[in-house]
Amino acid sequence: MTAPQPHDDSASRFIDDYLLYLMARASHLISEEFHEQLRRKGVSVPVWRVLAGLVGSSGETVTGLAEICLLQQPTMTKLLDRMVRDGLVRRAQDPRDRRVVRIGLTPRGEAIVAELVVAARQHEAEVLARYPEAEALALKSLLRAVLSRHVRGRRGAG
Amino acid sequence: MTAPQPHDDSASRFIDDYLLYLMARASHLISEEFHEQLRRKGVSVPVWRVLAGLVGSSGETVTGLAEICLLQQPTMTKLLDRMVRDGLVRRAQDPRDRRVVRIGLTPRGEAIVAELVVAARQHEAEVLARYPEAEALALKSLLRAVLSRHVRGRRGAG
DNA sequence: ATGCGAAAATTGCATTTTCATGGATGCTGC
C-alpha cells in the first residue's frame, strides 16, 4: 500500500507506444481544432457529423447514418428527432421498403452544411500543410488502407 | 422540396475524402475490435482508458488523466468516483500542492490492468500484422508526428 | 395466401456526460 508517487511522471507510459491510443489521440486532438469552430457556430459535433454524412449522398437510412457517424441506431434516432425539430433534416419513407426511413437535408440544413464544409476543407488544408506533402499523402493513404480492411456491408466501396 | 432520393448512394461523399473523418473512422473501427474484448471482461471503455493511462505512470492528477483519456475534467471526477467505489484506483493528496489529487492504482486495479495490457498488446500485434511491416511502422510514425504538433503542457515530451 | 424468422426504426429507463459554477489552495507583486 505505498502511496502514489508524484514523481516518475514521463517514464515510459504504456499508452505512449500503443497504436490504438495514438490513433484515438491524434484523431481527437486534430478534430478538437475544428470542433471549436463548430462551437462558435452553435453546431454540436454529432449534428455536424450527420450533416456532413449527408453531403453528396442524400437519402441515407437511419442505420446507415449511424454507421457512418460511428453512433448506435437508437442514438441516431434521437439525434434525428432533434435535427428534424430544428429543421435541419427530414424523414421520408423509402418507396420500396416501408421499414426504411430515408433522411434528407432540408434547404436550411443544406445551407448550413455548405458553410461548414467550406470551413472543414480549409481546416483540413491547414492541418495537412503542417507536414511535408509526402507525409500528408501517406497519412491519408495509410488511413484508407486501414479502413479498407473493414468493409462492413457498404456495397461498392470506393 | 424534392424528396430524398434513395439511389445515387456511393457517388462521392464528402466524408470519404475528409481527413478528420478518415482518422476518426479508422480509430473507431480498430478500437471497437478491442472494446468488444473489454465488454466480455466487464470493463467499460472509460475505465480501461484510466487504467491504461496509469500504467507506467503512477500519480497522475485528475486533470492530467482527463487530458490523457480525452475526457473532460468533471467527467473524470465522476468516473474516478465509481472506480474508487469499485476498488480500482484510490485518491491521495499531493504532498506539495493540496489542491492536487493524485490517482493511483490499487492492487486490484493493477492486477486487472496487467491482464488487459497483455490483451491490448496482443490485439495491437494482430492489427499491425495485417499490413506490410513498413506500412505499420509508417503509420505509427506518422501518428507520432501528428501528436508532436500538439504538445499541450506535458513537459519533457519524448 | 399464410406463417415464421429477420431487419429497421422507435421507445423507456437507468446511467453517464456536459456545462456552468462553487470552494479551496497556491502563486505573484507589493
Place this chain on the structure above:
DNA sequence: GCAGCATCCATGAAAATGCAATTTTCGCAT
C-alpha cells in the same frame, strides 16, 4: 503579510447516451 488572480477538484441540474424490449414490415418457404 495581503490582495488579486490562476489553478485544481467537486457538485448539481439538464441533456445525451446505452441497452433492452417493442412494433412494423419484409423475404421466403410452404
